[in-house]
Amino acid sequence: MKNLYRISTVTASAALAAMLMLAPLPGLGQSEQEKAKARAAAKSKAIAQALENNSLILNVYDRQGKVVGTVGERGLFGGPVWSPDRTRVALIKPDLEKETSDLWVLDVATGAGTRVTNSTQAREFINAPPVWSPDGRQIAYVALRGGSFNVYRKASNGEGAEELVYQHPGILNLADWTQDGRYLGFFTTDLGGGTIYALPLTGDRKPIEIHKSKFQIIGPRFSPDSRYYVYASNETGRNEDFVRAFDPAAGASAGGGKQWQISDEGGGPVWWRREGKQLYLLGPDRGFREITVNTTGTFEAGKPRVIFNLGEAIPVGPGNVSMSLDGERFVIAVPTKPRLRQLTVFDREGKVLNKVGEPGLLVQPHISPDGKRLVAMRNDPKTGQNDIWTWDIASGKSYAVTASIDPENAPIWSPDGKQVAYVSTPPSGLASIYRKAWDGSGNAERVFTYTPGAGMVLTDWSQDGKFMTFFTGVLVVVPLGGDVQPNDRKAIDWLREEYNVLHGRFSPDMRYIAYLSDQGENGKLELYVRPFDAAKPNAPPPGPVVQVSKDTVGNVVWRGDGKEMYFLQPDPQNTDVHIMAVDVSTTPAFTAGTPRPLFKLKGPLTGNSVQWKSVSADGQRFVFAIDVPQDVPAQ
Amino acid sequence: MSHRITASIALGVLLIAGSLSAHHNMSAIFDFNNRVKLTGTLNKFDWRNPHIELIVDTKNGTGEVETWSLEGPAPFFFRDRDVSKADFEGSVGKPVTAEASRARDGSRWGLLRTMTLPSGKLVSACPQNC
Numbered sequence: 001m002k003n004l005y006r007i008s009t010v011t012a013s014a015a016l017a018a019m020l021m022l023a024p025l026p027g028l029g030q031s032e033q034e035k036a037k038a039r040a041a042a043k044s045k046a047i048a049q050a051l052e053n054n055s056l057i058l059n060v061y062d063r064q065g066k067v068v069g070t071v072g073e074r075g076l077f078g079g080p081v082w083s084p085d086r087t088r089v090a091l092i093k094p095d096l097e098k099e100t101s102d103l104w105v106l107d108v109a110t111g112a113g114t115r116v117t118n119s120t121q122a123r124e125f126i127n128a129p130p131v132w133s134p135d136g137r138q139i140a141y142v143a144l145r146g147g148s149f150n151v152y153r154k155a156s157n158g159e160g161a162e163e164l165v166y167q168h169p170g171i172l173n174l175a176d177w178t179q180d181g182r183y184l185g186f187f188t189t190d191l192g193g194g195t196i197y198a199l200p201l202t203g204d205r206k207p208i209e210i211h212k213s214k215f216q217i218i219g220p221r222f223s224p225d226s227r228y229y230v231y232a233s234n235e236t237g238r239n240e241d242f243v244r245a246f247d248p249a250a251g252a253s254a255g256g257g258k259q260w261q262i263s264d265e266g267g268g269p270v271w272w273r274r275e276g277k278q279l280y281l282l283g284p285d286r287g288f289r290e291i292t293v294n295t296t297g298t299f300e301a302g303k304p305r306v307i308f309n310l311g312e313a314i315p316v317g318p319g320n321v322s323m324s325l326d327g328e329r330f331v332i333a334v335p336t337k338p339r340l341r342q343l344t345v346f347d348r349e350g351k352v353l354n355k356v357g358e359p360g361l362l363v364q365p366h367i368s369p370d371g372k373r374l375v376a377m378r379n380d381p382k383t384g385q386n387d388i389w390t391w392d393i394a395s396g397k398s399y400a401v402t403a404s405i406d407p408e409n410a411p412i413w414s415p416d417g418k419q420v421a422y423v424s425t426p427p428s429g430l431a432s433i434y435r436k437a438w439d440g441s442g443n444a445e446r447v448f449t450y451t452p453g454a455g456m457v458l459t460d461w462s463q464d465g466k467f468m469t470f471f472t473g474v475l476v477v478v479p480l481g482g483d484v485q486p487n488d489r490k491a492i493d494w495l496r497e498e499y500n501v502l503h504g505r506f507s508p509d510m511r512y513i514a515y516l517s518d519q520g521e522n523g524k525l526e527l528y529v530r531p532f533d534a535a536k537p538n539a540p541p542p543g544p545v546v547q548v549s550k551d552t553v554g555n556v557v558w559r560g561d562g563k564e565m566y567f568l569q570p571d572p573q574n575t576d577v578h579i580m581a582v583d584v585s586t587t588p589a590f591t592a593g594t595p596r597p598l599f600k601l602k603g604p605l606t607g608n609s610v611q612w613k614s615v616s617a618d619g620q621r622f623v624f625a626i627d628v629p630q631d632v633p634a635q
Numbered sequence: 636m637s638h639r640i641t642a643s644i645a646l647g648v649l650l651i652a653g654s655l656s657a658h659h660n661m662s663a664i665f666d667f668n669n670r671v672k673l674t675g676t677l678n679k680f681d682w683r684n685p686h687i688e689l690i691v692d693t694k695n696g697t698g699e700v701e702t703w704s705l706e707g708p709a710p711f712f713f714r715d716r717d718v719s720k721a722d723f724e725g726s727v728g729k730p731v732t733a734e735a736s737r738a739r740d741g742s743r744w745g746l747l748r749t750m751t752l753p754s755g756k757l758v759s760a761c762p763q764n765c
Binding site for chain 1: 661662663664666667668669670682683684685686709710711714720736739748749759761762765
């Protein structure tokens with residue numbers, strides 16, 4: 001949960017980093033000046049793309065979910081927070097050129113921005129949304145300075161120097177500033193559990209531990225009378241919101257350690273109304289809820305009541321939403337690019353054959369071996385969950401393969417098309433591969449569990465059904481054969497090198513593995529093929545490594561007969577993408593012809609192209625999740 | 636507060652940036668609040684994905700050699716940070732100082748934050764490992 005706060009504020013930076021990794025590096029034979037020029041050009045292009053793909057607009061919503069205004073201009077930012085009087089919004093702006101981020105304050109009436117912090121060194125950044133002092137004159141924030149995350153505060157008009165308030169040995173996140181001005185609330189949380197602290201702003205400024213849990217927690221947000229605080233925890237198996245008594249003198253034992261659960265359909269960001277008689281909660285279904293509470297005696301809370309729901313096209317989460325203290329306005333950083341996507345099947349000439357199902361938050365489509373069905377990862381607007389769904393292409397009928405609160409991703413079809421495999425990661429961080437019937441019937445079978453805390457992107461299930469492969473910077477092969485328990489299956493680091501190796505795909509005859517790698521001199525990702533020996537899968541056998549592409553952004557696919565391959569190639573002039581085909585042979589040894597374009601898709605294509613595997617076994621059908629411009633009003 | 640939607644929105648980006656450059660969720664293995672400072676000799680290193688590994692020999696209070704394994708970011712992380720494999724090749728067998736977040740299991744395993752090479756060059760693994 002800690003990472004979710006950081007994610008929202010560094011997404012653009014991460015996107016830039018990813019694009020820079022995909023961008024060419026200067027090659028050999030160039031002078032230092034030429035190399036520097038090429039490097040600068042690649043970075044400028046990546047920044048322009050990051051701006052294009054990730055720009056946001058700051059919309060203001062009323063209690064009916066109607067947009068009643070915007071603040072400032074479109075751009076890259078995160079973590080908007082209302083000032084107490086609702087005349088200003090503080091937010092974090094990244095500087096992609098300098099690789100820093102800073103706090104800014106925007107005037108709501110004029111949109112004029114005031115820079116509050118001044119990060120000077122590369123990779124100095126603001127860690128999470130800031131908090132306002134009760135009088136609105138100061139802002140407190142966590143910034144990475146000199147390799148440490150420290151708490152600072154500074155005048156909200158940007159004047160004066162920033163004051164170092166507190167140095168913590170590890171990562172921390174600020175959550176609130178008590179209305180009496182005496183305490184900052186912060187938390188630390190990771191897979192080992194979480195702790196909530198109150199930091200006195202007077203005296204020795206020694207943090208007071210007010211709640212410690214073996215579960216992940218986020219908070220606190222203090223009641224206006226400073227008698228209670230609300231926080232989120234995943235102790236029930238999913239995120240819910242809870243309230244506890246706040247008494248710095250008593251620490252964690254305040255109120256006898258009693259807690260009240262206030263959410264009943266999943267928790268999310270919570271704000272107290274100024275009078276302390278209402279709480280506002282954003283649920284995982286994008287629904288804003290009001291809860292009547294009483295803090296004058298023993299805490300009491302009513303049932304959450306939905307005020308309005310945001311549409312599926314408006315992503316909203318902890319890093320991009322804030323509610324005003326008077327409970328009248330929400331400010332949300334809304335993407336300017338379309339977010340909904342339509343599963344679309346094309347033929348080899350780029351003609352649309354089918355639009356499958358309804359537009360949604362869909363990524364990673366994979367077409368079944370018989371070309372009749374699709375599997376993809378879908379974010380369900382009703383639950384906020386990432387699940388695996390399948391679709392019948394002809395009828396558009398959909399099936400929920402999973403319906404779990406644990407996020408699932410990277411779905412692939414089994415060789416016989418009867419099952420799909422996917423990765424699921426529970427709060428414990430033990431990512432596992434599961435397989436399940438394509439229509440969601442029956443129970444999921446856990447196939448393999450990876451190193452604690454390590455992620456994996458599942459990319460293929462071999463034609464003989466005996467191997468799966470995933471990547472994590474390393475190309476890993478998982479033998480499935482034998483009567484082996486999931487925990488006993490041993491992953492093989494099949495290709496672990498200095499360079500990145502991604503997206504392994506077994507050749508249909510099992511004699512080769514195709515993959516993406518930046519192993520070349522110019523550091524660009526390219527499609528390579530090298531031998532694989534199913535009898536000795538511990539490492540690549542001797543044999544040449546053949547570079548197939550001259551420029552690619554992913555989508556490694558073999559045709560079912562092993563005689564043609566496909567990949568995506570970026571257009572050199574714009575963000576469009578070419579679908580490329582290349583004749584190949586695997587006997588007696590692998591050879592590849594000259595790639596040729598089949599058709600072009602208007603870009604940029606949303607999603608992670610290095611994971612795509614979008615071509616049917618007969619090479620006649622190509623499926624992509626295509627952006628759909630849509631303006632979905634709140635409900 | 637936490638919300639899965641944010642994760643899904645960022646997922647595409649993370650699966651690029653994260654999967655290429657990170658292996659573990661570092662906080663699952665290492666305690667960021669438990670730092671250790673080491674002075675010793677860089678014995679060897681492994682400059683491969685998903686993260687580099689630095690082996691540092693130190694001496695404890697009784698003069699016994701203790702071997703520490705420090706996990707760093709992926710090689711890609713250093714590409715635009717003026718740090719290369721050659722910097723570490725030239726440092727093997729020479730004195731280094733390092734700061735790391737210690738493994739939760741209490742072993743002599745750490746997540747590299749910084750290392751000062753014999754040349755005086757400061758190698759920082761922040762913000763990824765901070």
